[in-house]
Amino acid sequence: GICLVGNGDRTAFTQGQMQRLVELVNALATELQIPADRIYLHSDVARTSDPGRMFPVASFREQVSHLR
Secondary structure (H helix, E strand, C coil): CCCCCCCCCCCCCCHHHHHHHHHHHHHHHHHHCCCHHHCCCHHHHCCCCCCCCCCCHHHHHHHHCCCC
């Protein structure tokens, strides 16, 4: 798992945090051959709001969608 510092239910994550998250996920997925449809948010697998209602889910998924 990857943890972002902050509370995505209260405030949006910074552009820098999101950029680095996408870079890290893309690098790990490429190295470990993880397809985009196997990249999950915490809320996809547990009864939690993480990463929060202010997390840009659609944008994040779009930026990792090229991984097959």
